Amino acid sequence: MPPFFLKLNLVNQMSFLSLKNISKRFGDFVAVEDFNLEVDKGEFISLLGPSGCGKTTTLNMIAGFEEPTTGAIQIDGRDMTHVSPNARDIGIVFQSYALFPHMTVAENVGFGLEMRKVGKQERRERVMETLELVGLTEFAERVPKALSGGQRQRVALARAIVIRPQLLLLDEPLSALDAKIRESMQVELRNIQRTVGITTILVTHDQAEAMAMSDRIAVMNMGRMARLGEPFEIYEKPGDSFTSNFLGSTNIFDGEVQDELEGQVLVNCSDIGLHIPGSAAKGARVSVAIRPEKVGLVQAGKGIFNAKVRTRIFLGTCWAYQVESDLGSFNVTLQNTGHSVAGEGETVGVTWHDDAVRILAER
Amino acid sequence: MNRLLPPYLLNGPALIIFVVMLVVPMVMTFILSFNSFDFYGGIKPDYGWHNYLEVVQDSYFHEIFLRTYGIAIAVTFLCALIGAPEAYILSRMSKTWRSLCLLAILGPLLISVIVRTLGWALLIGNNGVVNEILIGIGIIETPLKMMFTTGSVIVALVHVLVPFMVLSVWTTLQKLDPQVENAALSLGASHFTTLRRVVLPQVMPGVLAGSLIVFALTASAFATPSILGGRRLKVVATTAYDEYLNTLNWPLGASIAVILLIANVVVVMSYNRYVEKKYAAVFD
C-alpha cells in the first residue's frame, strides 16, 4: 500500500480500472448485477465468493471475452466496454492454464511478444528473464505435457507477465495445487506482482488466499458485491452475516436490543445480556457475531455465562471446541500453549472482550 | 471347465465368419496371383512371379497406379481443406443448427454408393442438369465434358469422404480447451493468427487421422471411378475388376489386387508411424 499522503493524492485522480454498474445476463439468468469497482494502479484486488457467484463472469468481462449486458468498463481512463480482447493489453492466467500444448515453454512465453512484433533477440532475452523470475530457466525447451502442475502454472504466469500488461487477471490460478505448493506460490506470486508492479485482480474462493495476497478484497455473493475493503478491515467488520461467515467461521446468535447507551447497545440473546459496541434502535431484532478465536474459556462461573464442552479436537497449533450453552452451540478456538485444557463433558465459563462482538446488518 | 474356453466359444462365430469371408478369399487370391493364364488353356496351376513382373514392367499399369495415387492424394488434400474448417465451424454452432448441418454432412454416407454416383452422373452428364442450365442461360454453346474426367471422379469422391474428415477433426476439436483460444487473443493475436498458430496445430492429429481414412478409401475405391471415370479412365480397383471379368485373366487381376493391398498397407502404416512419432511427445 502506498503511504497515506500518496493515497490522498490518488483520491482525486481517476482510478486505473473502473467497473461502472456492470451486469451480465445469460437469458433470464442474472450472473452479475450492478457491480461497481474502482482499482488503483499497482493495486492487488481479490474477487472472493462462493462457486457460481459470478467471479469468472466478471473477469471475462474485464478481459473482453464477454460483453456486459449493461454498464461500462474503463481502463486508464479509456472506455473498453466494447474493445476486443486482443486490443486490451491484459495478461491472463486461466484456471485451466490454457497453455499452448504444441509449443515449448519458451515459445509459449514468447507468443505474446511475437504478436507484439518484438525482435527475435529481444524476445529471447525477455523470455529468459521472465523464466528466471518464475524459476523455470531449465525447462525452456520442454512442452507443457512434460511439466508438473505447479510448473505449468508458473509458465502461465510467465506468459501473462512477459508482455508487461497494464492489467493482470488471475482466475483461481492456485486451485489445482496442493496446500504446501499453494502457500509458497502465494508468496511467490505476491513478490512477483510487487516487483513488476502490475495492477492485479485475483479470483478465488479461498478466503485465506485472498487475505494473504490482496490489498483489498471484494466479496461477492449471488452476482453482487457484498463487501469491499482491506483484508483486516472486512475480517473485523464484515458488516453482514454472509461476509462474516465466508471470511472464516463465525458464531452468530439472534438477539433483541434492550437498551442503547452512548456507542454501546445492550442486546438480550436468550436471556443473556451482552454489551456490544455499535448502535441500533431499541427493540430491534439483530444478529450478533463473534469469531471462535476471540472467545476464551475460564473456570465455570467466572465467565459471562457457563457452557458445557461437547467436543474437543486437537489441531496442532490450536484446539477446536464445540460448546453447548443457553445461546446454543458454538465454536471456540484456543491457541495451544502446551498446557492442558478443559476436556469433553466439563462445564466451563465463557468470556470475551466486549469489543470483539459485532452486530450484523439484517439481510 | 477350462477357463479359457468361454472366451473362445464366444468369439467363435465371429472368428469363423472372419476366416471364411476374409482370410480364405485373401489367401486364395494370393495363391492365384502366382498362377499363369492363357486364352486357350485358362488358368494353369503353376507358380511364378510373371504376373507381378508384368505389372511392374508395363507402363500401362504404371499409369494406372500413378493415376490412382494421384487421385487419392488430391481427394485427401481437398477433404482436409474442406473438412477441417467445416468441423471448426460446426463446433461453433448452436445445438440445433449443429444437428441440422451434421445431418447434411453425414447425408452422403446414408445413401448407397451406386445411387449417389448415378446422381452425380445425372448432374454432370452431357445432357445433365448442369449443362442444361448453362446452355439455357447462354453461358456455353456446347455441353462441357465433365463425365469421364479425373475431375469428376475427384469431386464425387470428396463428396462421400469428407464426412470422415469432419468427424475425425471434430473429435480432436472436442478435446481442445476453449480457453486456449482466449489465451491467444488476450496475448494480442488476431482471430486468424489464433486459428493458424493455435487451433490448427492442435487439430492436426485429427486432420492426419482423417487423411489416413480418406486416402485408404480413395486408393481402393471402385464404384465411383467405374461409373464416373468410365472404361478409359481406369484406376487400380477397376483394372483388377476388368482383368477378372473382361479379359478373364484372373491371375493377373489377383496380382494387381495384391499389389494394391500391399501398397496401401505400406503407405498407411508408415504414415501412421510418422504421425504417432511426431505427436506422442506433445499430446496425450
Ligand SMILES: Nc1ncnc2c1ncn2[C@@H]1O[C@H](COP(=O)(O)OP(=O)(O)OP(=O)(O)O)[C@@H](O)[C@H]1O
Ligand atoms: N455462458 C453461460 N450461460 C449461462 N449461464 C452462465 C454462463 N456462464 C456462466 N453462467 C452462470 O453464471 C453464474 C456465474 O458463473 P461464474 O462462472 O462467473 O461463477 P464463478 O463465480 O466463477 O464460480 P466458480 O468459483 O465455480 O468458478 C453461474 O451460475 C453460471 O451457471
Ligand SMILES: [Mg+2]
Ligand atoms: Mg470461475
